[in-house]
Amino acid sequence: MKRYKSLVFSMAVLAGVLQQSCTKNFLDYNTDGRGATPEEVQRDGYILTSALTGLQAWVVPLDVNTNQFVECLLGGSFSGYLADSNNGFNGKNFASYNPENGWARVAFNDIIPNIIIRHKKVKSVTNEPVPIAVADVIKVMAISRVTDIYGPIPYSKIGENGALEAPYDSQEEVYNKLFEELNAAIKVLSENLQQNFSPKADNVYAGNVVKWLKLANSLKLRLAMRISNVSPQKAKEMGEQALQQSTGLIVANADNAFVKPINRNPFRVIMYEYNNGDSRVSADITSFMNGYADPRREKYFxxxxxxxxxxxxxxLRSGIQIPSGNNIKLYTNMKVDESDDILWMNAAEVAFLKSEAALRGWQGVGGTAQSNYEEGIKLSFEQWGASGAESYLANTSNRPDSYVDPMGQFSYTGTPSRITINWSEAATQAEKMERIITQKWIANFPLGIEAWSEYRRTGYPKLMEVMQNNSGGLVSTSRMARRLAYPQEEYTENSKNVNDAVTNMLKGADNMGTDVWWAKK
Structure with a gap:
């Protein structure tokens, strides 16, 4: 696979329309215009449709191979959502903190180039401000996930002066750039609220500008909260701007951001078809939801x-020595169909962000920490079509269960968390935070990268420690994995820049035990 530097350098001579592709041949271009002349293609918006939907396919990757590495094996393992169930993964996987380079490189070497070149493709096929602003929002969402995985990354200087070797930005610089791009997109969208574009060009909101603006504001609030422990003034400024923007945030499930699968839902393929399922649902989330007698279980699992x-x-417990045999397939699985849309962001998450913002004293929240916390739970129940939200909210005694393994091999004595559901205004700030983040974690299933980021930022939810830590002492079993190491290709093809990033930006060794910039817990 060619590197992202030469990829961007070559954009001037590349032609055709990018389509969704597998991780090994993302440079394959599809120029089939279905027999249409260039004039007809332009008239029908076919090029924009292909470029913009192709860009959307790389936020939560719709390519099955990339999705497996990034969402299931990485995000799923580190978030407490999923666990590896293929015993061929033993020894060198994310869950045991010892992934091979072929695993650890995917989010870096696949997502960065696909996002950068597809974003530029959108800008090359249209001069309409709204689709370009939408493409900017998509890029910000995708790149924020990548920087949260690795820390400093090449971003603002990719392709600068035709350079094949891209310098890195510190993670703080990446976030500053993301806020700048998001603010510019929000301005354009707010000035063009009536300028809906072709539904065919948009697999998320069918061209609805108001919904895209609400997503942009909500994403800005998410990113502001991410940096709240390390840059509180910047976080407050960006967060309050998002809270007070006139069009508002995602506050209703009708505005949730889901992307339609181009072919089949990749989670379905990975959880059911690869070796009869390469992943299963994690014992962490089932133990919490079992203890809470959560009515959403039958919707999720x-x-x-x-x-x-x-x-x-x-x-299934994550970070174990996975046994052989068919019994591993008897554990709870994700309930997902081939045609199901894939979550990017929902109203429940926004309500929990508002709850934390109120806890921090940010202005413009609307409501209290308690009212937004309770709204987040109600919205999640509504999203999943589950009943019983009011009685769930009133429960003062239920706590996460201890994990009793049906096979008797991986049980966990005690429970990492004793947090209850019902809001208590008399609780400490730490207890209120644990309550908010725990319920946000449940509501955000299966957004593993987001959940792992929040775990590193806050320390919540409290997850079971892995049984197999194969990091050779690089990763603390109690703090768990903090980031991914850079791909080995960076040290052979971009050595000066990656070494500069590690020395001057990462502020620690290039391994899974080093914190990213915003991770304080």
Missing amino acids: TPSAFTTGTNGFFG
């Missing part, structure tokens, strides 16, 4: 299929 005992919702 399939019951386990063990023939002895209760066939309830038993997830």
Whole structure:
């Protein structure tokens, strides 16, 4: 696979329309105009459709191979959402903190180039301000996820002066650039609220500008909260701007951001078809939801299929020595169909962000920490079509369950968390934060990269420690993985810049135990 530097350098001579592609041949261009002349293609918006939907396919990757590495094996393992169930992964996987370079490189070497070149493609096929602003929002969302995985990354200087070697930006510089780009997009969208564009060119909101503006504001609030422990003034400024922007945030499930799969939902393929399922639902989230008697379980998960005992919702523990045999397939799985849309951001998350903003004293929240916390839970129940939100909110005694493994090998004595559901104004700030983040974590399933980022920022939810830590002492079992190391290709093809980033920006060794800039807990 060619590197992103030569990829961007070559854009001037590349032609055709990018389509969704597998990780090994993202430079394959599809120039089939279905027999249309260039004039007809332009008239029908076919080029814009292909370019913009192709860009949308790389936020939460719709390519199955990339999705497996980034969303399931990486984000799923580190978030407490999913666990590896293929014993061929033993020894060198994310869950045991010892991934091969072929695993650790994917989010860097696949997502960065696809986002950069597809974003530039959108700008090359239209001069309309709205689709370009939408493309900017998409790019910000995608790049924020990549920098949260690695820390400093090449971003603002990719392709500068035709350079094949791209210098890195510090993570603080990346975030400053993301806010700058997001603010510019928000300005354009707010000035063009009536300028909806072709529904065919948009697999998220069918060209609805108001909904894109609400997503942009909500994303800005998410990113502001991410840096709140390390840059509180900047976070407050950006967060309050998002809270007070006139069009508002995603506050109703009708405005949730989901992308339509181009072919089949990749989670379905990975959880059911690859080796009869390469991942299963994690014991972490089932233990929390079992303890809470959460009515959303039957919406999220399939019951386990063990023939002895209760066939309830038993997830598989992450970071174990995965046993051989078919019993591993009996654990709870994700309930997902081939045609299901893939979540980017929902109203429940925004409500929990507002709850934390109120806790921090930010202006423009609307409501209290408690009212927004409770609204987040209600919105999540509504999103999933689950009943019983009011009684769930009133519960003062239920706590996460201890994990009793149906196979008897991976049980966990005690429980990492004792947090209850019902809001208590008399609770400490730390307890209120744990309550907010725990319920946001449940509501955000299966957004693993986002959940892992919030875990590193806050320390919540409290997850079970892995049983197999194969990092050789580089990763603390109690603090868990903090980032991914840079791909080995960076040290052979971009050595000066990656070494500069590690020495002057990362402020620590290039391994999974070093914190990214905003991670304080």
